[in-house]
Amino acid sequence: MDLTLAIFLLVYVAMGVGHMPGLRLDRTGAAMVGAMLLIATREISPAAAWASVDFRVLGLLFGLMTVSAAFVVSGFYDWVAVKVGNLKVGPKGLLAILIAVTAAMAALLNKDVVAVAMTPIFCSVCVARRLNPLPFLLAFCFAANFGSAATLLGSPQNMIVAETLELSFASFMAATALPAVLSLPLTWIVIVLFYRGRWRLSEETAPAGATAPDPQTPVEFDRGETIKTGLVTIAILAAFLFSDLPQMLVALMGASVLLISRRVSSSNMLHHVNGDLLLLLFGLFVVNGALAATGLPEQVLHALRSVGLDLHNPPSMLVIMAVLSNIVGNNPSVMLVAPLIGGAHHPEALGAAIVLGTSFSSSIVVFGSIVGIVVAEECSKRGITLSFGEFARAGVPTSLLCLLMAAVWIYHLN
Template sequence: MIVLAIVFLLIAVRQWFRFPLRIWQIMLGGAVAVLLFFQITPGNALAAINPDVMVFLFCMFVIGEALCRSGYLDTLTNAFFRYAHTSRELVFFVLFGFGAFSALLMNDTVAIIGTPLVLGIASRSRIPAKLMLLSLAFAITTGSVASPIGNPQNLLIAVNSGMHTPFVTFAVWLLLPTLASLCAAWIVLSLYFRKDWKTAFSYEPPSEIPHDPALVRIVQCSLVILIGLTIANISISFIAAAIVIPLPLIGLAAALPVLVFSSQRFDVVKSIDWTTLIFFAAMFVLMAAVWETGFFQSLAGIAGVSSVPAILATSVIISQFISNVPFVALFQPLILQAGGGTARLMALAAGSTIAGNLTILGAASNVIIIQQAEARGETITFTEFAKVGVPLTLIQIAMYAIFVTLI
């Protein structure tokens, strides 16, 4: 618990140092510390690293890097944002566009693809990079709430609870408050960035787009496979009431054209964001050690599972410390033992996901965005994120509490 507290503190104040620490370095230090102090055995540490998540992220990084190298990302950007004329319209497109994508492609995937896209827009306009990064972070966290494949914790809830037609269930319970929450994000960002809110915007592609026609065709093939298999998963869920195509398999199938047929395969693999993969592996080790203490399991039990507001509040708070996926893994059985109920499960899905809007550590997608942004010379500090994220999260949680309770 001391190691976890130090990790959390260092991430919060890392910009104060003369040579700022990276988030992945801090998390790796925490993982090494719990190993050195024998808080987890090497065997348990290795077993804690989730291969499904690591494989899926690696494959998405491959597709994202190939998108950038081919120049096709700029083509997509031009098609998507050409109708925005001011920064407020641009933020609206980011919130609802990327929010919709995250519901279909999983929020971590959209974070990987979206970060270089929004930073490219910021670099060619007078719109602050921080506004674009925060808009992306809030979009993909909030948008992923309404889908069982929007994020890993929703997938866990849909599969382990034996939920029939999970896409319909999530849509009925969470789609409307999610749309309202995206509107709330637009309003909160407008208040915080009011000086930049009416800045004129006209997307102009970079003067020299690195264009590789062969790689463009390969990337298009990868995107067709990725979206096609995702739609197949959704369609099958209506018939079989289950998600039958594993996410790692979808990722591998989509990345395969780049890894097999591209002449730039080695350059692509060399250039992907390996530090974020290190962060995830280290996070799994540290969180497994924290899990073995039983501390947060006892807190979850004390909080209770009887009411929707209690589940929402507990989800938001504890997810900051042990990440939302481990939290759902420990809390979902308590809800099922207490009699389950769709309302409680939907509150768990909403709370554990919206927790990502409170602080940087509330969602892995936030870390992916910041890691990629720092590699390109931009960042958001812990305090800058919380100034906007805390009021937004309080508003959004109230929306979900009211809607889930009334339905």
């Protein structure tokens, strides 16, 4: 038990810091090394390790990431980013459209893929239009995180919550969609107030390197492949809503149809599937499974209840997840509590608390989500300064307002 606990703690330290301190071992590497060490030291048997992995989640995630990757290689994301960025509207109108489009795409597709595909194009468009990119990139980041909470398609943590609490696509959406939508005007209001009078770049205020030619070239738009992918996506959504077929099988069937193509190579499409994330979740399933076998999680759960913290209580979970996700990250935090939330009396309210807690707290710190990391890295490449302070000044009030609204909503559900 001592070795299992030590490996578990080290893995989650890496989740929080971003790497294993003193080593060049990132989150995915730490999760996989931890899992392999637990198996090699016989802290968990190979059979128990395999049994601890929820392949329904991994299969669903792989299938949906493949669908999203098909939109990448068809040039759809780049086409949307360019079209939105070139609209002949003022900065406030552009901000509103950007928020709405980003949230919709994040809810129906994978928010992390949306961020990777569209952030460079938005950077280019803002510089070309002599617009200050910061309010638009922050809005993009917040809207992707908040909008993804609307459906179980939006992020891996949503899928884990839905599978753990046995929530259907419709019941999940009923529990989270309204607050996700209401978060969008709150985002727009905060950013408009914070950046009033600072919408445009000037020669004096332009970030270093922002006026340099941008090397990012949009992927050529393929109308036929986009239509094919769109039809498959609609079929998947219809199956989720109107059939009892397992969601994993539906997603994998859709992915199979898209991978069979005479025009797009499967290697190109699979290149855009986030294999690191799949391995991260695989490793964490094994690490968490080994800890669960020790009985320690049940002891912790009992201790928490004795001091008034019930993990089956939605308001408590909203606060816990908002704090925890900013310590170890969105996906690891959900993985951490997933074994402890089964059998909840109000699964919809508890699921909403977990999903909204992780999603709405993502704008507090720049590294609070993968989307924030992507945006920060793209800014750095282009000489655009997005500091922790700049991110937090707009992000903290946005998150707090959204979390307050979520608390009211969860009280209503509960």
